[in-house]
Amino acid sequence: AGADTVKRAVELDLASRFQESLVCYQEGIDLLLQVVKATKDEAKKQRFRQKISELLSFSDGKYHKQIRIEENATGFGYEKLFQEYLTEIVSEVWVEDPYIRHVHQLYNFLRFCEMLVKGPCKVKTIHLLTSYDEGSGRNQQINGLEEIQQSLRNYGVTLTIAFSSSIHDREIRFNNGWMIKIGRGLDYFKKPQGRFSIGYCDFDLRPCHETTVDVFHTKHTKKM
Numbered sequence: 001a002g003a004d005t006v007k008r009a010v011e012l013d014l015a016s017r018f019q020e021s022l023v024c025y026q027e028g029i030d031l032l033l034q035v036v037k038a039t040k041d042e043a044k045k046q047r048f049r050q051k052i053s054e055l056l057s058f059s060d061g062k063y064h065k066q067i068r069i070e071e072n073a074t075g076f077g078y079e080k081l082f083q084e085y086l087t088e089i090v091s092e093v094w095v096e097d098p099y100i101r102h103v104h105q106l107y108n109f110l111r112f113c114e115m116l117v118k119g120p121c122k123v124k125t126i127h128l129l130t131s132y133d134e135g136s137g138r139n140q141q142i143n144g145l146e147e148i149q150q151s152l153r154n155y156g157v158t159l160t161i162a163f164s165s166s167i168h169d170r171e172i173r174f175n176n177g178w179m180i181k182i183g184r185g186l187d188y189f190k191k192p193q194g195r196f197s198i199g200y201c202d203f204d205l206r207p208c209h210e211t212t213v214d215v216f217h218t219k220h221t222k223k224m
Contacts, residue, residue: 005024005027005028005031008024009021009022009024009025009028022177022217023087023176026087026089026176026177027087027089029052030089032048032052033052035048036048036049036052064214064215064216065214065215066212066213066214066215067081067212067213067214067215068212068213069188069208069209069210069211069212069213070208070210071208071209071210072190072207072208073207073208074199074204074205074206074207074208075204076188076203076204076208077202077203077204077206078111078112078115078186078203079115079204080204081180081182081213082112082115082172082180083115085174085176085178085180085215086115086116086119086120086121086174087120087121087176088119088120088121088122089121089122089175089176090121090122090123090174090175090176091121091122091123091124091125091175092123092124092125092126092127092174092175093116093123093125093126093127093172093173093174093175094126094127094129094171094172094173095109095112095126095127095128095129095130095172095186096129096130096167096169096170096171096172097109097128097129097130097170097172097185097186097187098130098131098164098167098168098170098185099130099131099170099185099186099187100128100130100141100145100186101130101131101132101133101137101141102133102137102141103140103144104187104191105186105187106141106144106145106148108186108187108189109128109145109148109186110148111203112186113126113148113152113157113159116157117152117155117157121174123157124156124157124158125157125158125159125160126152126157126158126159126160127159127160127162128145128159128160128161128162129162129163129164129167130161130162130163130164130167131163131164131165131167132163132165145159145161146161149161169181170182170183170184170185170186177217178215178216178217179215179216179217180213180214180215180216181213181214181215181216182211182212182213182214183211183212183213184209184211188208188209188211189203189206189207189208189209190206190207190208190209192206
């Protein structure tokens with residue numbers, strides 16, 4: 001299965017379908033890693049490790065995609081941006097965003113978590129690094145995050161929460177190698193006109209602030 005997946009990755013690479021190619025490389029590498037763990041023959045293990053190293057070198061650093069979200073654009077809900085990178089092997093997610101503070105930002109993070117719970121990925125751990133609310137809303141922020149944490153636990157997902165006063169970058173990383181940087185973080189949606197206006201519930205219909213989304217593929221970090 002691993003060899004077939006790698007063969008498909010090469011075909012996609014030659015066709016300049018780099019995003020699909022990298023997904024196949026990633027899945028092929030994971031399948032070969034499973035073989036390494038199950039194989040007791042050291043000579044075979046070494047051959048597989050060498051092949052994995054070659055695939056890592058070949059697939060690393062090939063992909064960068066930029067999406068420009070225009071002012072008032074619609075159709076950019078979280079599923080639109082993230083779903084294609086959430087393959088079945090995704091089990092761990094890192095979110096670095098200094099602005100998971102106010103109520104609407106907590107709801108943004110909650111919706112992002114809901115997307116992860118729905119799959120097709122099998123997320124077990126989400127790491128959040130954000131900053132404290134500097135005003136009177138700190139208790140509300142902490143209580144909201146703890147409520148999300150407890151709710152995720154009911155779905156078998158662990159949420160770790162850390163705070164930093166110096167965090168500025170906004171990025172989301174998946175353990176299959178994909179990294180997404182959004183200029184405005186998760187908070188790129190405009191405030192809805194009212195609680196009963198179109199776009200209040202469905203983010204695909206919510207107008208956006210202008211921002212840039214950069215998608216990268218980083219080197220696979222699993223031990224061989």
